[in-house]
Amino acid sequence: MLTRFRVCLKKPENMLNVPRQTNLINGKGGFLVSASQRYNAKDCRDAVTNFVILDEHAFRVVEGEGFKQLCKKLQPLMTPPSRRTVARDCFDIYVNEKLKLKAFFKSDCRRVTLTMDCWTSIQNLGYMAITTHFVDNSWKNKKRIISFAQIPNHKGETIGKQVEEVLKEWGIRNVSTITVDNTSANDVVVSYLKRRLKNMNGLMGEGGHLHMRCVAHILNLVVMDGLKDQDLSIFSIRNAVRFVRSSPQRASKFKECIEMSRIACKKHLCLDVPTRWNSLYLMLDAAVNFQEAFEKLEGEDVGYKEWFGKTGPGSSSDWEKVRAFVSFLQNFYDATMIFSSSQQVSLDTTFHNLASILCELQKEAMNLNIVVASMGVYMKEKYDKYWGNVVKMNQLLYFGV
Incomplete structure (x- = not known):
């Protein structure tokens, strides 16, 4: 037993194959659960991905010396992923979350409201962002950006068609209001969408309340x-x-x-x-x-x-x-x-x-x-x-x- 102990001191990695004693603590419902867990590569990789997304880091943060040293201290067995791996993992999360949200809009969401904003960048390129607001199954108010795209121009009909395509992509047809800035082009957008949503029976009433002028913009x-x-x-x-x-x-x-x-x-x-x-x-x-x-x-x-x-x-x-x-x-x-x-x-x-x-x-x-x-x-x-x-x-x- 003493010899085995000395071998383990020299080669700590051998400890991975040795059943180790763990402390037991009270978990939910009074059950005893293990207070220590074995190294899980997937959990660590998912944690890194969430770290990059939640704190809005560049993908290259995982290749920095400081980050590598931190990982080594926290979990010596962990090999930090490359920036390409993190980028791929972030995109996978995006795809999965998009599928979940689409399924929610299709089965559980009765109606949404939209906010839309258009602007021109310093490179003279037009952009449009569409945000949807809704109540989830827990009666919590939620908002999700469902489109952030470049647009060819700021004409009302062009924007209206773009919004229509986004709604079709997400399977959304029941819209209560669309909040937009007070510009004449947006009047055309709302009129266009009112006709299209009416054909899909997606309006609330006759659509008289569809156009919500942005109060902050008017103020x-x-x-x-x-x-x-x-x-x-x-x-x-x-x-x-x-x-x-x-x-x-x-x-x-x-x-x-x-x-x-x-x-x-x-x-x-x-x-x-x-x-x-x-x-x-x-x-x-x-x-x-x-x-x-x-x-x-x-x-x-x-x-x-x-x-x-x-x-x-x-x-x-x-x-x-x-x-x-x-x-x-x-x-x-x-x-x-x-x-x-x-x-x-x-x-x-x-x-x-x-x-x-x-x-x-x-x-x-x-x-x-x-x-x-x-x-x-x-x-x-x-x-x-x-x-x-x-x-x-x-x-x-x-x-x-």
């Missing part, structure tokens, strides 16, 4: 309409933020100005994205906390004034206007975050939020601050264009309540 149009005459004030603040973020040296100098001003705010300066007003709000909301630091920077850095040219840095009036904008737009930002959420249903709260926004616009239209009042009037006009007549609104917004 973006409402806010941008209110801000269009305030571009000069916003432009000056945006330029100030851009100056600070243009080089590490300028950022360092600005940090000194913050310390001299004893500003305790921990927010970070960020630039906005032209097509998303909520990013504009975040930029202004952060910048107003550092007004004193920006004013100090004017005296500390000679290049700061030169950066603005003839217009000069933002004045006290510009900062006051921006501060009023931020206070006014807070409710709109909160509503946009709710409407844009992809992890929870927002239909049941949409009507309440739209009513709250209407009250805010009516109140601000009477504001003593002329700038805010004019913004409120412009935004109210745009709001009324889409939601002023409750009869013309999609009735499902009321059913959601």
Whole structure:
């Protein structure tokens, strides 16, 4: 027995053939199960594949030295797969999940809603993504991207035919609503799909509620309409933020100005994205906390004034206007975050939020601050264009309540 023990010490791999003692622990239902398990190559390989998918790693991560060392420490018997193997495993998971989802749509899913988005990339290529939303057998709200494809153009009929092909591929015909941006091309898309779904008896009722205009997109149009005459004030603040973020040296100098001003705010300066007003709000909301630091920077850095040219840095009036904008737009930002959420249903709260926004616009239209009042009037006009007549609104917004 002693000799056998010494052999095992010299050659640990021999232990694989020796029955080993394991601890027993209480499992489900009171049964005793083994606390240790033998090495399972398939389980380890599946775990690696899930790691790559869930954490969105590149396939080559499995060929990195750090990853190999980690695997060796966790399981010495494991040979890390190659990136080609991981790519193949990921594709196999995709195929299997697609088959399961198709089977679910065919047998267990009574109806789905669709959201669709089209855009043009910086390479001037058109793309379209289609997401389906549904309730699974456990009454959980789910969403799945069923198409991400290149499209030849953004014409309504072209997009409509593409969506139709996707629905046929997945075996989907019962569609309750299609949520799209507010463009004329999408009106053509919905009209085309309404005719096709009607032929398949896939509409809910006569299809009067099929077209759901994206509330977040319309709210973006409402806010941008209110801000269009305030571009000069916003432009000056945006330029100030851009100056600070243009080089590490300028950022360092600005940090000194913050310390001299004893500003305790921990927010970070960020630039906005032209097509998303909520990013504009975040930029202004952060910048107003550092007004004193920006004013100090004017005296500390000679290049700061030169950066603005003839217009000069933002004045006290510009900062006051921006501060009023931020206070006014807070409710709109909160509503946009709710409407844009992809992890929870927002239909049941949409009507309440739209009513709250209407009250805010009516109140601000009477504001003593002329700038805010004019913004409120412009935004109210745009709001009324889409939601002023409750009869013309999609009735499902009321059913959601």
